[in-house]
Amino acid sequence: MVSNMDYISPNAQFTFDMNQSPLFVKDSQNYINVLGVKQLNTLQGSSLLDIFLSTNNVVEPHYHQNAAELVYCISGSATVNILNPFTKQLQSYTITPGQVANVPQGWWHYEVALVDRTHLLAIFDAPTPEVVLGSDILRFTPSSVMAHTYCMDEQTWKDAIAPVKPSTYIGPYTDCDQPPSPPAQAHTYYPMPHQHYPTY
Incomplete structure (x- = not known):
């Protein structure tokens, strides 16, 4: 990779x-920090979200x-839920410390914490993570x-x-007035070793 960065500057x-x-703070237990080329100017081809x-x-x-x-679990446990655009199926993967789940570029996905103090590191192959929410x-x-x-x-x-x-x-929002319904129980989750990711 050719860089225009002057490393002796x-x-x-x-x-x-x-x-x-x-990047976003909901409260003291739920927040996201960001690292990209805007924060660290020698960074090339990668960026991070600390979740x-x-x-x-x-x-x-x-x-x-x-x-x-690439979603890496540092502590706690979470499900990484990915809509496969080829099969039109929602694939759900539970990850615990040391385990990862891969989300291909452009795929619709979301993460759900299964326990308190869940800490995830999202690693991107671009110098700034862009997102459509x-x-x-x-x-x-x-x-x-x-x-x-949709005829509504x-x-x-x-x-x-x-x-x-x-x-x-x-x-959900901090002022949400609905009783909590754990989204983690909405799908069947399979152990990580039995999952197969698409190859390209």
Whole structure:
């Protein structure tokens, strides 16, 4: 890889404290820190999200248009849920410390913490992780388009998505007044050693 970085420049950065780079903070137990080329200018071809979650908190459904993602579990346990665009099936993988799940570039996915103090590291093969969030798709696509497309009453659609806040990142909201329903129990999860990822 050819680099335009001047590694002898006094401006070349070789260390960075990710604790100083929050991407999203829900509360003291649920937050995401980011590291990309904007934070560490000598970084090439990779970036990171440092993700902290408590039980049943969800990194909202999303996709990365510019990168594949490798999710590594540092502590706790989480499910990485991936919509396979070829089979149209939702594949769910439970990971625990030392285990990883791979999300190919552009695939719709989300993560759910199964226990408190879950710590995940998301590693990307791009210098800045770009993202399209489900909450942004729902809020910014005109209601008239969604209602027409899916043969719905427009007001019904508007009422359904009214609670959705743009750029949610980690749900549910702290002011959510519905009883918690653990999304982790919505699917069948298989042990990691029996899973087979697509090869390209």
